[in-house]
Amino acid sequence: MPENQDQLLHDITNREYEHGWSVDLDAETLEPGLTEETVRFISAKKNEPSWLLEWRLKAFRQWQQMAEPHWGLLHYPPINYQSLSYYSAPKKKPELSSLDEVDPELLKTFNRLGISLQEQKMLAGVAVDAVIDSVSVKTTFKEKLAEKGVIFCSFSEAVQEHPDLVKAYLGSVVPIKDNFFAALNSAVFSDGSFVYIPAGVRCPMELSTYFRINAMNTGQFERTLIIADDDSYVSYLEGCTAPMRDENQLHAAVVELVALNRAHIKYSTVQNWYPGDKNGKGGIYNFVTKRGNCLGDNSLISWTQVETGSSITWKYPSVLLKGDGSKGEFFSVAVTANAQQADTGTKMVHLGKNTSSTIISKGISAGNSNNSYRGLVKMAPSATGARNFSQCDSLLLGSTCGAHTFPSIEVDNATGKVEHEATTSKIAEDQIFYLNQRGIPTEKAVALIVNGYCREVLDQLPMEFAVEARKLLEISLEGSVG
Amino acid sequence: MYMLEIRNLHASIDGKPILKGLNLSVKAGEVHAIMGPNGSGKSTLASIIAGNEAYEITEGDVLFQGISLLDLQPHERAAAGVFLAFQYPVEIPGVSMMNFMKSAINEIRAQKGQEPIEASAFLKLVREKQALVELDAKLANRSVNQGFSGGEKKRNEVFQMAMLDPKLAVLDETDSGLDIDALRIVAQGVNALRNSQNSFLVITHYQRLLDYIVPDVVHVLANGKIIKTGSKDLALELEAKGYDWILETDQA
Numbered sequence: 001m002p003e004n005q006d007q008l009l010h011d012i013t014n015r016e017y018e019h020g021w022s023v024d025l026d027a028e029t030l031e032p033g034l035t036e037e038t039v040r041f042i043s044a045k046k047n048e049p050s051w052l053l054e055w056r057l058k059a060f061r062q063w064q065q066m067a068e069p070h071w072g073l074l075h076y077p078p079i080n081y082q083s084l085s086y087y088s089a090p091k092k093k094p095e096l097s098s099l100d101e102v103d104p105e106l107l108k109t110f111n112r113l114g115i116s117l118q119e120q121k122m123l124a125g126v127a128v129d130a131v132i133d134s135v136s137v138k139t140t141f142k143e144k145l146a147e148k149g150v151i152f153c154s155f156s157e158a159v160q161e162h163p164d165l166v167k168a169y170l171g172s173v174v175p176i177k178d179n180f181f182a183a184l185n186s187a188v189f190s191d192g193s194f195v196y197i198p199a200g201v202r203c204p205m206e207l208s209t210y211f212r213i214n215a216m217n218t219g220q221f222e223r224t225l226i227i228a229d230d231d232s233y234v235s236y237l238e239g240c241t242a243p244m245r246d247e248n249q250l251h252a253a254v255v256e257l258v259a260l261n262r263a264h265i266k267y268s269t270v271q272n273w274y275p276g277d278k279n280g281k282g283g284i285y286n287f288v289t290k291r292g293n294c295l296g297d298n299s300l301i302s303w304t305q306v307e308t309g310s311s312i313t314w315k316y317p318s319v320l321l322k323g324d325g326s327k328g329e330f331f332s333v334a335v336t337a338n339a340q341q342a343d344t345g346t347k348m349v350h351l352g353k354n355t356s357s358t359i360i361s362k363g364i365s366a367g368n369s370n371n372s373y374r375g376l377v378k379m380a381p382s383a384t385g386a387r388n389f390s391q392c393d394s395l396l397l398g399s400t401c402g403a404h405t406f407p408s409i410e411v412d413n414a415t416g417k418v419e420h421e422a423t424t425s426k427i428a429e430d431q432i433f434y435l436n437q438r439g440i441p442t443e444k445a446v447a448l449i450v451n452g453y454c455r456e457v458l459d460q461l462p463m464e465f466a467v468e469a470r471k472l473l474e475i476s477l478e479g480s481v482g
Numbered sequence: 483m484y485m486l487e488i489r490n491l492h493a494s495i496d497g498k499p500i501l502k503g504l505n506l507s508v509k510a511g512e513v514h515a516i517m518g519p520n521g522s523g524k525s526t527l528a529s530i531i532a533g534n535e536a537y538e539i540t541e542g543d544v545l546f547q548g549i550s551l552l553d554l555q556p557h558e559r560a561a562a563g564v565f566l567a568f569q570y571p572v573e574i575p576g577v578s579m580m581n582f583m584k585s586a587i588n589e590i591r592a593q594k595g596q597e598p599i600e601a602s603a604f605l606k607l608v609r610e611k612q613a614l615v616e617l618d619a620k621l622a623n624r625s626v627n628q629g630f631s632g633g634e635k636k637r638n639e640v641f642q643m644a645m646l647d648p649k650l651a652v653l654d655e656t657d658s659g660l661d662i663d664a665l666r667i668v669a670q671g672v673n674a675l676r677n678s679q680n681s682f683l684v685i686t687h688y689q690r691l692l693d694y695i696v697p698d699v700v701h702v703l704a705n706g707k708i709i710k711t712g713s714k715d716l717a718l719e720l721e722a723k724g725y726d727w728i729l730e731t732d733q734a
């Protein structure tokens with residue numbers, strides 16, 4: 001076995017990142033550096049109203065007073081924020097009526113990503129808002145969505161067309177001061193997606209955004225805001241890949257979700273950004289703040305994430321359970337291989353009565369990677385009858401990787417109920433042998449076992465995403481045998 | 483040429499010798515039963531045939547249709563036609579029986595340079611083999627062996643054997659834990675697959691199974707070797723007298 005294992009490990013570590021390429025888009029990029037002028041430049045470029053510029057500047061001043069957080073179990077050299085460029089946009093900012101007018105290089109990008117803006121997606125019923133290097137390029141299905149009164153557009157467009165909604169909710173879930181990266185994002189965010197689902201509307205299709213970091217040396221700072229009005233439903237998909245580069249790239253997004261009375265938001269992510277090479281050179285630094293606010297009674301916010309990429313992942317999609325009877329869910333698969341580091345988890349903050357939350361986290365570590373689950377379940381004095389169930393499982397492939405669990409529980413109401421289960425296991429030799437004996441090679445056997453291990457989470461994903469996620473798991477773990 | 487030919491096999495685990503010069507030859511079309519006291523090395527033998535790398539082969543060879551199995555990885559042996567019905571089938575949470583069987587068939591086909599099986603052909607095969615071992619169709623939708631009763635696990639092993647149609651099947655105590663009806667059904671399954679081109683090595687403690695699966699040859703494995711070989715009457719004799727009498731003659 002050991003000899004075979006070495007070979008497999010060799011194979012995986014020499015595997016090339018599938019999405020490793022960059023496209024020569026004709027881009028307009030701002031010189032590196034971050035000052036008030038940078039913030040003003042971005043705001044002016046986007047023709048923003050003065051209240052938004054003021055908001056950005058406030059965030060920038062706030063950010064200057066803050067220190068980068070280092071409580072995560074993550075190790076990386078200091079990030080020089082002055083050496084990054086904070087704005088990059090494809091030069092041909094298009095006003096397009098058909099795909100024929102789209103920059104052919106951009107179409108190539110989409111094709112390599114496996115996204116087609118054409119009939120395929122139409123048949124699949126997916127509306128795509130693609131974000132390349134910060135500026136939203138093309139949004140499809142707007143008309144169909146508009147019939148239902150659904151607003152799905154780039155963040156910049158929302159600022160122009162729906163300023164009242166943006167003003168009312170921007171920063172309401174993730175305040176400027178929330179954390180270092182959120183403050184940075186608030187100051188310099190480039191673009192992102194905006195969704196509004198009117199009362200009583202079930203969004204007729206899955207909404208999907210593919211993010212991609214393309215230009216060299218650009219930090220990418222998306223801002224996403226989703227508002228689901230009373231009795232509405234929306235499922236939102238986010239997929240990410242980035243080109244392979246030797247230097248690390250920073251990504252610090254903020255996602256805010258607001259669910260009003262009885263609204264249901266389902267937010268799914270499959271993240272496959274370049275993880276760096278086997279020695280940890282290159283790769284995306286992913287410092288993301290995602291939070292939902294169950295503002296209305298009996299509302300539901302559900303996060304599902306499959307994280308296989310990035311060199312560093314710092315991410316805690318959370319839910320504030322304000323409305324009585326509201327529910328928060330977090331389903332997560334985080335895979336780390338080679339030198340990847342992930343510190344991820346969730347916060348469920350129970351404020352309303354009879355609120356409930358479910359946390360299912362599956363961490364899989366291979367190679368020399370480190371994978372941590374960090375979670376907080378908090379029940380405030382007002383949260384009478386609150387319930388939480390948490391299940392955090394870690395699977396180790398090999399003996400040079402690490403799995404860690406940091407669950408915090410704070411219950412300030414005697415009626416609160418918290419159930420927490422945690423397991424750490426190694427992939428069992430006898431399971432692999434059983435599958436081998438049926439003709440399945442070890443590499444495939446590991447993929448099958450890991451897929452089974454994550455099934456509870458993968459089952460939460462919409463169909464086409466689940467297929468992609470399964471493939472990704474298989475690729476990221478090729479040859480990582482315990 | 484033998485289907486299976488084991489020559490002077492010595493094997494140990496963690497430095498502890500278990501098999502000490504075992505010889506065994508099985509022709510195509512034959513069913514051989516292996517009996518022997520607990521801990522004598524029967525499952526060890528089965529594991530070595532299947533390629534479990536926990537065991538160290540210190541001497542001897544295991545030939546399958548004239549080629550040494552020792553050079554092949556476990557999945558390659560499976561593709562060549564070696565099947566093991568495990569004494570303790572393993573649970574694989576979250577992996578459905580259907581997904582598992584489809585992967586097994588397609589991986590074996592891939593190793594032989596064949597295209598993946600068509601969905602309809604696969605479903606037809608599943609239905610046919612399920613009926614053969616009277617396996618509850620509901621089990622097919624469950625995770626591999628998870629929450630299966632002891633008897634269901636054994637029946638599931640025979641189902642998998644029927645699906646993969648091996649040349650050499652080693653059944654390690656597939657009868658233990660089965661009620662009388664299940665025993666009959668499992669035996670029926672084996673008998674239905676039996677033909678002049680394949681062979682079975684049936685490890686059991688009970689002569690009862692051999693009433694249903696009638697063996698051509700019965701061996702006794704003890705002290706790491708085959709110490710006695712006979713016809714099916716040997717099983718009856720063992721049932722009546724136990725092992726002590728052979729062990730004594732063996733030592734003498």
Ligand SMILES: Nc1ncnc2c1ncn2[C@@H]1O[C@H](COP(=O)(O)OP(=O)(O)OP(=O)(O)O)[C@@H](O)[C@H]1O
Nearest residue numbers: 495496500518519520521522523524525526527536
């Ligand atoms: N992984 C292992 N580590 C240490 N010893 C082992 C291991 N596997 C088997 N053995 C030992 O090898 C010997 C043979 O075991 P084996 O399972 O082959 O016996 P068996 O004939 O199948 O017994 P049974 O009839 O109880 O199934 C036993 O003494 C057992 O304890």
Ligand SMILES: [Mg+2]
Nearest residue numbers: 524525526569
């Ligand atoms: Mg045994």
